[in-house]
Amino acid sequence: MKQDIFQAIADPTRRAILTLIAIQALTPNAMAEKFDMSRQAVSKHIKVLHECELIKPEQSGREIYYHFNAKKMQEFDHWLAQFRQNWETQFNQLDHLLTTINEQK
Amino acid sequence: MKQDIFQAIADPTRRAILTLIAIQALTPNAMAEKFDMSRQAVSKHIKVLHECELIKPEQSGREIYYHFNAKKMQEFDHWLAQFRQNWETQFNQLDHLLTTINEQK
DNA sequence: AATTTGCGCAACTCAAAAGTTGCATATATA
């Protein structure tokens, strides 16, 4: 079952995992040590993140280092782009308002 | 109960609502007509979006027009910023690799 | 070879969230 990237990021623990491995690739055990929950719980989060390709595994003996996949994270950025114009417009309108107020002085 | 913006955006219906009203403010009934679900179901999504301030109500008689709150959406952008450097680095490294390959010709 | 360690998978429990139906309230319209 393919996971949805928005769904993957909705969970705070998964966001924390992403923040961690964006700095340095980690094994499931190493991640679990950072959180107050069982290794298996973390492992399930890893599965979700892996299924939507936000992280990539790198096998090293019996250890698996999970890397952050920045490219996938950009999908978010692309979705957000449809609103970016919207908020820039809003600020431009604010600028205009402030300018108008200043001119009235 | 305050809602989490990440949780709010995780739902596909809520994302569709946001996309709709980013273009034009709509009433709950108008939104419900766009989706194949009851008005009350849409209304619950509106409640979630409203609680995390992604949308703003504007009363007009007995109708309520919900507007998109671009400013709140920027919180996403700020969260994403921590990874932006990450993927730019990745592309810079790719650039460097390509440059190196070209120099070897 | 036996044991330990790192990991994933499956079954289970429990809590939260999505959707439905029914009802109350306020504003329009006849």
Added chain:
DNA sequence: TATATATGCAACTTTTGAGTTGCGCAAATT
């Protein structure tokens, strides 16, 4: 004033997801 319409709230059912426990497998260690 009586009726229709727009909306929100509460109770309920069903689905989904987070977390735990138990197990099996493969690689490292002794």
